Amino acid sequence: MATRSLPVRDLVQTRLLLETQSALEAATAPETPERAAALEHAAELVAAMDDPQLPDEQFHAHDAAYHVLLSSLAGNVVVETVMSSLRQATIGYVQETVAGLEDWPQVRRTLQRQHHEILRAFQERRGQDAAAALREHITWFFGHSRAREGGRD
Template sequence: MYTVVLDWLEERLRSGEISVGDKLPGERHLAEEFGISRASVREAIRILDAMGLVRSSTGSGPSAGAIVISEPSAALGWALRMHVATRALPVRDLVQTRLLLETQSAREAAAAPDSPERSAVLGRAAELVAAMEEPALPDKDFHAHDAQFHVLLASLAGNVVVETVMASLRQATIGYVQETVAGIEDWPAVRRTLQDQHRGILESFQQRRGEDAAAALHHHITWFFGHSDVAQDR
């Protein structure tokens, strides 16, 4: 019975009657409106929460209840991780998807007009590259910066769906990246090579050399996963 609440919210979002930031009616109101139990309403809210569409707060007062949000990458990333864990989605196929998305985004980003947003993204990417070159940076932070670097550069193409999928793919594969690193005996040397590759990728983006950026990304991604059998065996 909870699906009536999901359908109702979809219709209201499409029509504009409800927008991001709005608060949903309370459990009792929704239960009475649709003639269902409050338990069914709570189940609907839990599902919407898992989908990244609402954020729920318990208690009373203006901050309590379910607020409409939009965090698609978080929900999609969670779903991908679970399906990767079941091996229904092979890591090698996720890597191939990254290659397709990132290389094409690099080409499109080269043709994007100058803007304050583009300058800010490139500036932040440069900061991440600099941070990753700090010898004392923990590996966990190195991986996090690496992931953010790739998502930022993909965003320069101006495609929100690609950016969302990229963020989700990075979330889905981060565990396997950490497994890969744990199995690499010469990780310090690999890390230095990755730093060099990041600098080259960033320079290509800064200079709007789309084909060079695409080639550098392709080499970077395939080179890294080539150091482990994770992407090949899963």
């Protein structure tokens, strides 16, 4: 799916529905080796994104993978499949937004702070906190996208 064929607002709303519900469900999912491995991989992605020398395109790829991975923790194969299919569209709108930002380094630091907060909530099984942090994270960045486009969707 290409970004141009999907309205960004619709993409964001879909992500909000899927990711926040997944966060709530992940909090009560059974402890399994797969869950532990997914959380470990998510932590590795966040650690890699902490490197300010990481090229932007790699940052965006890690960011999208991180979100898909966290959504998988709910154990819903359909949600995971939909999130995976939205991955390129998400990377596309993020890259388009970033290209128009004068303060990308600061935005990137804020995104990372948010990524750490979200991950901690998942690790500690605080579903409500994880869902709220995801909502803030996704809508905060969408605000940058809208501002860059003069408020258009």
